[in-house]
Amino acid sequence: MTKLHRPKYRLAELLGEPGGKTVAEAVKAAENGLMALSGNCLDFVDLALKRIDDAYAALPAVREEGAMTQLYRVADELIGVAATAGLTTMDRAAYSLCDLIDRMSGVGAWDREPIRVHVDALHFFRRFELAGDQAEIREVLQGLRRVCEKFCADNPPPSEQAAPANGPSPAN
C-alpha cells in the first residue's frame, strides 16, 4: 500500500527568514573557509599517499578482494580532499583508481600494472600539480584514461562476454 504524505519542511521556512546572506556572500565565505583548510588538506593528502603506497605494497600477486578493498578505501578518502588542497587532477586520478578497482571487482579480473600506473601518477600530481607544467599534467591524465580504457576493453562485463556476436552457436 503506497502512502503519500506532504510533510512541512521547516528548512524552507527558516531559509526565508529575514537577514542571512546573499548567495554570493555565502559562496565567497565558504570558499574562503576552504582556502584556509588547504594546508591541512595537503598534510592529509601526504598521509593518504603513504597509506596508498602501503596498500599497494600489500597487494598479493594473485587477486584478493580484501587487499583491493583496502586500496579502494584509501583512494576514495583522497577524493574531495585533494581538490580542496588545489590538487584537482590528483583528485581525478584517485577517482580513476577507484573506478579501476571497482571494475576489477565487478568483472572478477586482476592486474597490478594499471594500479601501479595510477599510484605513480598520484605521486606525480602531488609533486608537480601545484607548480607544474599543465600540458604535461594533462598528458599524464590522458595516459591514465588510456590505461583504464584498455583494461575495460580487455575485461568487458560478464553480460558482454556472454553475448555472442552472431547468435548462439549451432548444437553439434
Place this chain on the structure above:
Amino acid sequence: MALTVESRSRFNLKHASLLLVESGNMPMDILVQMMVGFGAKTLYKADRIEEAQTIVAKTELDLLIVSNRLADGDGCELVRWLRRASTEPNKYAPVIMVSGHTGGSMVAKARDCGAHIIIAKPLTPSVVLERILWIAREQRPFVTTPTYAGPDRRFKFEGPPWGTPGRRKDDLSGHVATTPDLPNMSQDQIDALMQPRKVSL
C-alpha cells in the same frame, strides 16, 4: 536549479539545525567550513551511525548531510533507519548524501534508501548551496511503501516506470488516444502543464 554565485537572493541558515555525518577529520572539516560559510550556527557532527542515531533521537534537525562511507558502515543504512525507525519530524528531514567514488549502483542505492539527493565529491560551495536551496524549494512529498520510505523519487514527472502499469491510484494508463487533427505536444509542453510554476522575471 539555475543559481549563480553572483545571485543576490538571500537565504538564512542561522536558525537551522544541521547534522553532518562524515568519517575522517578532513572531510568533516570541509563540510563544516562550507556550512559555517553559508551562515549555519547549529552544527551537530558524527562519524558513526550509532552516534548519528543518538543525535537524531534527541534533536530536531532541519537538514542532514551524510557521507556514504562511514567508519562503522554505509551512510545508506543510517538514512534507511531515519526514514523507517526514527520519529517525526526528523524522519522527513531533508538528506543530502555525499560520496567520493560514485558508481551507478551507488546512485541507485542512495536514491532507494530515501536520500533527497546525492552529490559527488569534490564538493564545491556553489553546488552544495544550490542543492540545499533546491531541496527546500521543491518540498517533495514523501512516499511510504513496504519497500521504500522517503521523498518521492518521481520528481521528474515522467510517470510510472517504463513497462509497468503503475502502482498509485493516480497513475494513468499507458494507452493514449490519438488526435489526428492536432500536432502532438512536446515533452517540455506536457511537463509545463503538469508542474505549473510562478516565474520571476
